[in-house]
Amino acid sequence: xxxxxxxxxxxxxxxxxxxxxxxxxxxxxxxxxxxxxxxxxxxxxxxxxxxxxxxxxxxxxxxxxxxxxxxxxxxxxxxxxxxxxxxxxxxxxxxxxxxxxxxxxxxxxxxxxxxxxxxxxxxxxxxxxxxxxxxxxxxxxxxxxxxxxxxxxxxxxxxxxxxxxxxxxxxxxxxxxxxxxxxxxxxxxxxxxxxxxxxxxxxx
Ligand code: GLN
Numbered sequence: 188x189x190x191x192x193x194x195x196x197x198x199x200x201x202x203x204x205x206x207x208x209x210x211x212x213x214x215x216x217x218x219x220x221x222x223x224x225x226x227x228x229x230x231x232x233x234x235x236x237x238x239x240x241x242x243x244x245x246x247x248x249x250x251x252x253x254x255x256x257x258x259x260x261x262x263x264x265x266x267x268x269x270x271x272x273x274x275x276x277x278x279x280x281x282x283x284x285x286x287x288x289x290x291x292x293x294x295x296x297x298x299x300x301x302x303x304x305x306x307x308x309x310x311x312x313x314x315x316x317x318x319x320x321x322x323x324x325x326x327x328x329x330x331x332x333x334x335x336x337x338x339x340x341x342x343x344x345x346x347x348x349x350x351x352x353x354x355x356x357x358x359x360x361x362x363x364x365x366x367x368x369x370x371x372x373x374x375x376x377x378x379x380x381x382x383x384x385x386x387x388x389x390x391x
Contacts, residue, residue, distance in 0.1 A: 191231035194221035195247040197239020201372040209380035225256040233267040236274030245293035267363040275366035299343035306337035323378040330369035
């Protein structure tokens with residue numbers, strides 16, 4: 188299997204490393220590559236959209252045609268996507284920002300979720316916590332939140348909530364799409380990457 192990491196801005200290398208480690212631990216053969224152009228995107232089975240700045244990643248990908256291509260492949264069912272932090276923002280159908288409210292930025296609008304950017308506010312801009320995520324096993328997962336978004340509203344019944352923090356969904360799945368508020372690529376624990384590879388990309 189070929190896994191791409193969208194490599195326009197943000198925590199790209201960390202996802203490349205974490206995904207390679209997850210493949211190794213699963214004893215699966217696979218290739219992880221950085222995606223910067225629509226041509227490379229067409230060669231992958233799955234895409235990881237990293238954390239960073241959603242406005243920047245959105246604009247850069249719109250400019251070189253990647254945004255439309257990601258959307259097209261995902262709608263055809265030919266691309267599994269995991270979006271973390273800024274990646275969650277980009278996957279959402281609706282987005283606002285905690286302080287400024289309504290925002291206008293390029294989005295993929297693939298998941299039926301309403302997301303608030305910077306949802307946890309100033310005092311808690313960056314923090315770590317342990318989350319219970321039954322889908323990946325009973326052990327709590329160390330979740331790193333950095334100016335993190337959260338799902339404010341589910342826009343359809345087909346969105347499955349995998350984890351909540353302070354009552355808000357922070358890990359959600361809709362078919363072949365997975366969105367996380369936090370940064371699984373920044374911890375040693377590869378269970379989220381493994382879940383994505385096995386359950387979503389391979390569909391087991
Ligand atoms: N606050 C950023 C945004 O809205 C996301 C932060 C992150 O990805 N760590 O795009």
